[in-house]
Amino acid sequence: MEKAERPLNILILGGTGFTGPFQVRYALARGHKVTLFNRGKRPSPEWPGEVEQLHGDRETGDLSALRGRRWDVCIDNPTSLPSWVRDAGKVLRGNIGHYLFISTISVYADGSRPGIDEDAPLAQYRGRDAMAETRQTLLADMENLYGPLKALSEAEAWKQFGERTTIVRPGYIVGPRDETDRFTYWPLRVADGGEMLVPGDGQDPIQVIDGRDLGEWMIRLAENGTTGTFNAVGPGYPLTMDAMLHGCQAVTSTPLQLTHVDPEFLEAQGVELPIWVPRNRGPYAGYGQVSNARAVAAGLTFRPLANTVADLLAWYRSLPAERQAKPRAGIDRQREAELLRAWHARAG
Template sequence: MKLLILGGTQFVGRHIVLAALERGHSVSTFTRGQTPDDLPAAVTRLRGDRSDLEHGLDALQSGRWDACIDVSGYLPRVVRHSAETLRERVGRYLFISTVSVYAPGERETTTEDSPLIELEDPDTEDVRAHYGGLKVLCERMVTEVYGERATHVRPHIVAGPDDHTRRFTFWPEALAAQTEVLAPGDGSDPVQYIDARDLAEFCIHLLEQNAGGIFHTAVPAMSWHAFLNGVAEGLRSQAELVWTPTAELESRGLGWNDLPLFIPRTQDDTALMRVDSSRAVAAGLKCRPLAETARDTLAWSVTLPADQRPTPIPVR
């Protein structure tokens, strides 16, 4: 296939490009050219700024592609403009969304049909405050333009090498560097993620099958006890896990930013960590072992400067 990637130089986009090339497809990326690019020479690099609704997509006016993967769409008006510009020259449009599109609530599991966020102000462009709600509107823009030729992939928190968010990375770093690691809660709270490489391979697989629809990508929910022990196994870490009650964490002012991935069952958005990805598994999603993700993530992270690596949290 001939594939167009809107984005492609960082983390998820980069892994999608590499997965496509590995499977023998030709790839063009469309970026502003502001991020360092170490992609293979076989990639065709197109330049532009999709937020410029007048001339920003000039480089896309003449090409034709079997499919487009949009990894950089956050604002509905920008996504609509890109989708409409490419409508007659792209066979399928795959939009990378997020599991954060769902309205908070108490439910046993989150499926692709669970209630979505509905923004009170659909014209807002505050991505930081309304990331999930804006992704909902972006999905709708793509569906309106492409109909059955639209595919939406809703990834969970993405892990693996090149992860600039450092969320999953915090835990392999802690277990490798500390003899005692503060472990949140009592070990029974649920946690999920998706390796960026598994997400990338699944996206390419969907396009090869010309598959439409909406798909979650996430490993099956596991307990924090299983998660941290799985990370430790991958690293052969002997660190002691010091389980710390949620009330104590709160009294110390420790939350999501300090202990990433941890959402106590007492919060109303705990369903984020009980996402059902059975539809994607049936369509071909394959997830590598946690130990492999932890090992490879740490091997990448330790190559970074110290100020770019996660800061450990004292046990007491």
């Protein structure tokens, strides 16, 4: 890989989760120096180069390892609380040249409309004191707190780091290392073949971004000194539910019969399927149609869906058998068969 014109000294907060390792590997390949700051509770991957590791705990405010140090760039991966950005600012402000914050499209006040761009209104916090919120309070009420607290974290980033700030708002991040199994459910199910339950009419829009595309683009944003706010959603073309499934089938080559089931039927059965949201229906109907024009203009690129699917399946099948046996999203085959029988009985 070609080296960057100017090597950077990069601090990554987190770095061992989903997208962090992709940032690290790409940064090293481009010739940058990398420092990670985290609690040290998750095993670090084998890096293809030297990586400095600093330990602390943002939850308790222990940022002592960062004091008195300077970096060209700070990438903040795990933050969902504005107090964490505030505390980082107290230590890093004046000691970094560029701050990049991973946010989310969940910051938008109205997720129901298609074409959401970066200037749309943001969700409002309704609690007593956003700076007093903790990881525990957030986890206890994710539906109501996640988006508003991310929006306030963005605001705090601008307050602490000013015009040297970049806000990146991904949607569903997918690919190898995705422990949620939300997208993974679909290629795994396609690989099993046979009759498959598909929510809706197959034309509902889907947006996903490979974690590698996201992580590598953030390094390029740092290299270019690009600031501003960007929706990091993909792919670079309209993708429907059926097109996604056929894309998975092109990789697995399994015989497949798609049976489309009305959203109303699934709702009555109490079934929610990951990634998919019906268009023009519900508070998140716009999540498959978010504008990525600004990010693409800033250099965001997307690898082919087939590459993402193939690499994801290879990674998943390398996991321990007990982990593979317990997917963390979707429905099991028995439940799917029951739903299909009920649907066919109702339809005729």
